[in-house]
Amino acid sequence: MPRLQRQNKIMNPRVCSRQVALAFLFALGLPSARAWDYEGHRIVNQLALASLPSDFPAFVHSPTAAERIAFLAGEPDRWKSMPDLPLRHTNNPDHYLDLEQLAWAGLDPASLSPLRYEFAVQFAAGRAAHPGKFPPIDPLKDAEHTREWPGFLPWKITESYDQLKAACSYLRAFEQGGGTATEIANAQFNIVYLMGVMGHFVGDGAQPLHDTVQHNGWVGDNPHGYTTDPKFHAWIDGGFIARAGIRFADLAPRARSAKVLTTVPAAGERDAMFAGVMRYLRDQNERVVPLYELEKAGKLKADGSPGSVDGRGFIEEQLLRGGEMLGSIWLTAWRTAPPDQYLLDQLARRSAAAAK
Ligand SMILES: [Zn+2]
Numbered sequence: 001m002p003r004l005q006r007q008n009k010i011m012n013p014r015v016c017s018r019q020v021a022l023a024f025l026f027a028l029g030l031p032s033a034r035a036w037d038y039e040g041h042r043i044v045n046q047l048a049l050a051s052l053p054s055d056f057p058a059f060v061h062s063p064t065a066a067e068r069i070a071f072l073a074g075e076p077d078r079w080k081s082m083p084d085l086p087l088r089h090t091n092n093p094d095h096y097l098d099l100e101q102l103a104w105a106g107l108d109p110a111s112l113s114p115l116r117y118e119f120a121v122q123f124a125a126g127r128a129a130h131p132g133k134f135p136p137i138d139p140l141k142d143a144e145h146t147r148e149w150p151g152f153l154p155w156k157i158t159e160s161y162d163q164l165k166a167a168c169s170y171l172r173a174f175e176q177g178g179g180t181a182t183e184i185a186n187a188q189f190n191i192v193y194l195m196g197v198m199g200h201f202v203g204d205g206a207q208p209l210h211d212t213v214q215h216n217g218w219v220g221d222n223p224h225g226y227t228t229d230p231k232f233h234a235w236i237d238g239g240f241i242a243r244a245g246i247r248f249a250d251l252a253p254r255a256r257s258a259k260v261l262t263t264v265p266a267a268g269e270r271d272a273m274f275a276g277v278m279r280y281l282r283d284q285n286e287r288v289v290p291l292y293e294l295e296k297a298g299k300l301k302a303d304g305s306p307g308s309v310d311g312r313g314f315i316e317e318q319l320l321r322g323g324e325m326l327g328s329i330w331l332t333a334w335r336t337a338p339p340d341q342y343l344l345d346q347l348a349r350r351s352a353a354a355a356k
Pocket of ligand 1: 036076077095200201204
């Protein structure tokens with residue numbers, strides 16, 4: 001069963017008009033969901049939690065918070081189960097970046113604007129200037145008007161990092177400036193939420209088919225005879241992980257330590273985190289051809305054949321990379337969050353007024 005239909009059934013077992021509408025949208029040929037399945041996303045978020053140093057706030061490791069962070073790894077895909085076009089228009093392209101489209105539009109992937117709408121204007125102009133580079137869009141398959149965009153994954157990740165940094169700032173202000181227990185708990189809840197949801201998008205970036213136009217089977221010139229099967233994406237999203245039995249517990253001992261990422265832009269960069277996220281996505285794009293090579297060699301069947309070890313190793317490596325990057329983004333937000341001076345001043349005034 002397609003993943004979105006399955007999720008709808010879990011969330012609302014009654015057959016409702018929403019499901020009928022969704023079925024209609026699928027009948028129009030909307031692209032399949034483009035993500036690790038829930039299980040893969042959970043593993044990435046759990047690996048990121050395992051990557052954190054001991055001085056990271058302990059509240060994120062409580063059983064409740066840790067399970068919530070793992071559960072939230074699936075949240076942005078749950079949003080996809082709604083047929084509402086405004087949500088689909090904004091949410092769906094946040095899950096991928098078809099990197100090759102940047103060059104088609106005459107843009108350098110190494111020097112994109114970190115500002116989402118500024119980039120959108122630049123991309124639209126580049127697309128209009130190079131119409132022959134882009135395949136035609138069938139309006140019947142583009143109800144939410146997303147196909148004219150390459151995806152906005154690095155902007156979503158960077159914006160999420162900035163939101164998490166803000167939450168770290170105001171948690172510290174509440175802790176240091178006399179916030180109530182409820183205020184501190186609310187700030188902690190928000191940090192858990194932001195960490196979990198952000199993890200989905202960083203996990204998406206670790207799936208190489210989220211970083212390429214070759215996302216649903218190979219398209220265009222195909223001299224090496226790579227698979228053109230549109231189901232290839234779904235197999236990498238979840239089919240392989242399920243059949244191979246890849247579990248967090250098995251990968252946990254290999255979780256890589258989170259590192260503080262640079263927050264100082266290099267020459268020519270406008271935002272260091274955005275630049276770092278782009279490097280991360282470009283690195284995973286480099287894994288697209290090796291992934292298709294594995295498929296061609298029959299090593300992605302998870303059937304216990306000797307070559308399956310290579311396929312399993314590739315998928316595990318991508319999950320480990322996702323966990324490492326996610327943990328590093330969380331750690332960087334926590335370590336570099338500036339003081340929330342406005343809130344500290346407000347709390348000081350509140351304390352002074354209460355003391356009168
Ligand atoms: Zn996704």
